[in-house]
Amino acid sequence: MMGFISDADLAALREQVRRGCQELQHPYPAFVLFISFSSGKERAAVRMVRGATYNAVWQAGVAAIRELAEQQTGENFWLRIDWPMAVEATTFAELHRMLAGTKRNYFRLGISFDENFEHALLEQELNANAMLYGGNHNPTAEFNEGNFRAYFQSRFPITPLPAFGDDTRVHLFTSKGAFFDGDTLHDLYPTGRNAGRRIIDALSIPLLNSLIAAGSDFLADQVGADGCFVYGLHPCFDRSIDSYNTLRHASATYAMIEAYEVTRSQSLRDAIERSLTRMRDDFIVRTDLPDGRPAAFLVEANSEIKLGGNALAILALAKLAEVEGGDADHGLMSRLAAGISFMQDAESGAFRHVLDFPSVATKDAFRTIYYEGEAAFALMRLYDLTGNGALLAAVQRSFSHFIAAGYERHHDHWLAYAANELTRHCPREDYYRFAIANVAGHLDFVANRVTTFPTLLELMMASRQVLTRLEGDREHAHLLGHIDRSRFGAALERRALYLLNGHFWPELAMFMKNPARIAGSFFIRHHAFRVRIDDVEHYLSGLIAYRRQALEAAATVGLGQRNLAGDRDAPEDCPQAQPVG
Structure with missing residues (x-):
């Protein structure tokens, strides 16, 4: 020895x-x-x-x-x-x-x-x-x-x-x-795109469990006693990123709750509670809209109200309610939804992206495509909890705008999430066509992009739920002809496995200045191996979705096709537009 x-x-x-x-x-x-x-x-x-x-x-x-x-x-x-x-x-x-x-x-x-x-x-x-x-x-x-x-x-x-x-x-x-x-x-692996990490041929459930636990433990470790995250790290020299972003605070919390549903780690749950408490008490401001309606906004340190900020706050709170039950945050989520409604044009369905607080005047009519998909997705998740038809109607208005403006060209993962949720409840052909077009022309990019680009796996996982649902929809199954299912499946699997190149395995972390601090996390190579809370969030959300659908697929073996849309039947008639809040 x-x-x-x-x-x-x-x-x-x-x-x-x-x-x-x-x-x-x-x-x-x-x-x-x-x-x-x-x-x-x-x-x-x-x-x-x-x-x-x-x-x-x-x-x-x-x-x-x-x-x-x-x-x-x-x-x-x-x-x-x-x-x-x-x-x-x-x-x-x-x-x-x-x-x-x-x-x-x-x-x-x-x-x-x-x-x-x-x-x-x-x-x-x-x-x-x-x-x-x-x-x-x-x-x-x-x-x-x-x-x-x-x-x-x-x-x-x-x-x-x-x-x-x-x-x-x-x-x-x-x-x-x-x-x-x-x-x-x-x-x-030898020199090449996978170079320097352990050889893995497939994403097994035990491996996925390990990756999800490691990534979410890392996020939990970043949450201090005050409920704030260490926003990010530059691991080459172990330097912290000193800026902050309340939207990403909310989105990282959402990913931690997704991971908690898998791991049931008490230390993770404790970190989630610290983060949520900070978000509820300090980052979300309750106010009244000019018309007197009660609302709430997630506000950044520079007094910006971002459409996506309200959306991610809802997503985090709604996910917690889904995982643990209870309605303690329903009132707060309704106020946040009223804030989103205030940012939506009642006629066109388009959103204003950034407001100033406290004036709530428009600061930026458009900033990033992400915000609109986040908003529609959040309203759908809140609709799942409350059954409030006004929320569904608001999403329908937004999709009228998305379709008219050709938003499928963005191939955005948040739009894919929103389209998946909307087609669960309103299985209309135009919504299905949008969901398919959002991904169909992007498969080569998904399969071959040199960066890990973790949101691509999220795009594929949400889109696969839509395609799986279409297989059992006699009225709309013909729409499957608009996408090459074989290429889709191959691109999805290749992208999922490729994400392992963005994981800080010990054999890679060991070359950084403080290996133990970042081992098990996820990084963005072309940003000098940056590890930021939203980077880890997107890796986790994609891998969690992949794991969930792998388990669902395994459960259907020998049982034939089953509806993966959820417990709620799609309504025969979607609600008409009405105010939210």
């Missing part, structure tokens, strides 16, 4: 690395191993071993593992071993051209600054230290000399910095790896 890894685990790791490791050709060392270790408290320390035979290199690697483990303190034992698969020499000028043609943070090659791999950096080191990130002003990768200098000097403290001239020779390499988390040995 080595004290921190058993002889059996060490032997298994040795063989796994040996099976994948390829001998490099001259002039490079025959075998190169990168040994990375983190206890979770510190950024991974990395050592390189090189040699002419695998046995010699492995023995040097074992010594490096022992050295690294003895230097760090913490609860975790995260050990990762990577090795080059292929190497190609080039110049710094050519590297700059390659970076200029690569989306920021999507450069997936390692760099060695000499043929002997004495001074080399893994792709994960480069990206986790923002060495190829020039800021969000540049959509492509960019060599960041300041960040490079800081990390290179910490990794190679007695080595002069490489020259950065156009003719400077560098060696780019692909790689593969293995990861040991203290219990289990994981094979890692």
Whole structure:
């Protein structure tokens, strides 16, 4: 025994690395191993071993593992071993051209600054230290000399910095790896879009449960005693995002309640209550409208009232009522709905997006397409709870506007959520056509988008509910001919699995400054691995929907088709428009 890894685990790791490791050709060392270790408290320390035979290199690697483990303190034992698969020499000028043609943070090659791999950096080191990130002003990768200098000097403290001239020779390499988390040995994907994370072929229910628990635990940990979230983190350097957004406070709370329905975690429930209390007592302002009707608005720190803010507040409160029962928040939700009604034109169904508080004068007639779908979705969820026909009528007015304005071109996930809920209660052909058109022309984008784009899974999950319902609707089943169901299913599954590239697995988190703080969360790679509460929210909502529909599909095996629309039958006649509130 080595004290921190058993002889059996060490032997298994040795063989796994040996099976994948390829001998490099001259002039490079025959075998190169990168040994990375983190206890979770510190950024991974990395050592390189090189040699002419695998046995010699492995023995040097074992010594490096022992050295690294003895230097760090913490609860975790995260050990990762990577090795080059292929190497190609080039110049710094050519590297700059390659970076200029690569989306920021999507450069997936390692760099060695000499043929002997004495001074080399893994792709994960480069990206986790923002060495190829020039800021969000540049959509492509960019060599960041300041960040490079800081990390290179910490990794190679007695080595002069490489020259950065156009003719400077560098060696780019692909790689593969293995990861040991203290219990289990994981094979890692080689260089490519999935590079550096554990190989997973399918989203099983146990895996989904684990992802949902980890992501929601992360959100719960961000809620302080005052009920406010740590709004976001830049994990490369463990920096908090100091701004705040009450709309996203509400949306993150909604996602936590969705997750609580799955996990029933008491610590999560406690965080939900702190967050809701802050939202109810401080962020929501109760007031009277100019016509005297009681209303309420979710107000931002800059005194903006956002249409989407009221919507997300309703969604959070309605979800809690659905999960736990009770009507304690019905009055508050009705006032928030009255605020949404005040922002809707009674004739056209269009919404004003942003008002000023307390004047409630229009500040922005339009800001983002998201707000309108959020508003319609929230009103439908409140209708489910109350049966108030005025809410359904308001959504119908909004859909008249959406259809007339061609909003299906936006392929928006919130509009998909709203269309799914509306067609449950009003299965009209024009609503179904809108729901299908909202996704049908977007399937290639869903399947192939290089970023994880978690809202795409939400779009697909809500749309699949509509398509499943159409299968049992004799009057409207012909509309299924407007979408390629096979391509839809393939795109959905590919996008769902692709979301795993945005999860902070330990084997990725270990390269960040404070791994334990962000392990288990979800990130946006092209924003320098940003972890913001709304980023995590969207990953969670998509994965929760995927899990729910997977369980529903499993439950129907052998039972034939069943109506997944819910307990309420669709009304024969939808209510006529009338005021909300």
